[in-house]
Amino acid sequence: MTRNPPYDRDTALEAAETLFRHKGYHATSLKDLEVALNMRPGSIYAAFKSKENLFLLALDRYARKEQASLACQLEEGQEALQIVQAHIRAIAAEWAAEEFGGCFLVNTLLEVTPEQDTIRDRAQTLAREVQSAFRDTFQHAIDAGELPADTDPAALAQWYQMQVFGLRVLCSMTLNCADIIDAAESVAQSIENKRAA
Amino acid sequence: MTRNPPYDRDTALEAAETLFRHKGYHATSLKDLEVALNMRPGSIYAAFKSKENLFLLALDRYARKEQASLACQLEEGQEALQIVQAHIRAIAAEWAAEEFGGCFLVNTLLEVTPEQDTIRDRAQTLAREVQSAFRDTFQHAIDAGELPADTDPAALAQWYQMQVFGLRVLCSMTLNCADIIDAAESVAQSIENKRAA
DNA sequence: CTCACATTTGAGTGATCGCTCAATTTGATG
């Protein structure tokens, strides 16, 4: 009954995610969103309540995708350590291909001011969840005997997330291509060195 | 002759630096600056030309301080590797003391949009200069025999800067205090492990 | 076809943005 929305909600969210990821929260105006979502202000507010809420939904979407990607590859039976190594190499490759918008979570963590409690808290929570996904992956590696049994998966996950963070900021410096790939490769090598003998 | 400014230029710049470092470029309004600098809009524009130019000056001031700190400690004759280890520990300590505003350069690199060429380019240049300062410090360590003679100081500097970047983003996640200190300590330990035998 | 209602529309809200400039204040000089 009655009229149906002409747009697909998830398609709109994807457009918002891309826009916010590239421009950040403050620099993205409703005018930008109107163009990207192909929606008029009234529709945007009817569908997503506010700019802030739309941002939160886009952030969730991004983080869920990151986690799902890891979980999915595990279920496909890929070797856990190789998944992680491919993950860090993919970041460098994405940057080299100039499709780089950075990590939405990292961008948000560093952009948000102390006043914006809601966004800040959400970004922190999601970042911790991503770290947990890394931990689960390393746990998988331990169970499969890829890593020594006495490895601390949580500590390793935090170390790895820090490497990812570092690489992502390094990408923002736009050094030459080889340097970024070397940096990613060096992290992959560090992971290789942790393998059970 | 004639009237003198009632404010000290560098004091004003320091206030601007602190404000921009904590709130970022977009979220800082002229009203905020008026309060922090205790200057009226006309004076701000007479002295600093524009919000963007004031931001660039503040960014320069921050980066120059970082570089000077390293160079100064070297001149005092401190051991190069200990300077670097103290540097990474200081980041964790600053965060633990809740005086954390993050690194102005990192914040800027990740906040700035592709359109803001001027700010982006400056931040990238300054970040590269800081990396050079790290490289000089490591070169010092090589010359002093603290590191093996075949160490590549530029590669080591980039690795170290990536660790600093990673730690700074980790700080923005507000994990518990011990985790941050552990992460910093682990970087310090990695440096220790590179010492010449 | 008509009605009921979910949905879109877009001009317009008040607030705030970065910024300007005519008027005023200040202080060193003669």
Place this chain on the structure above:
DNA sequence: CATCAAATTGAGCGATCACTCAAATGTGAG
């Protein structure tokens, strides 16, 4: 003390911000 140039002042500029709502529009049911 009078002069004058440098500097501050703050009301207010046009533009843009996030957002609203009365009116127009599309759609499924009867």
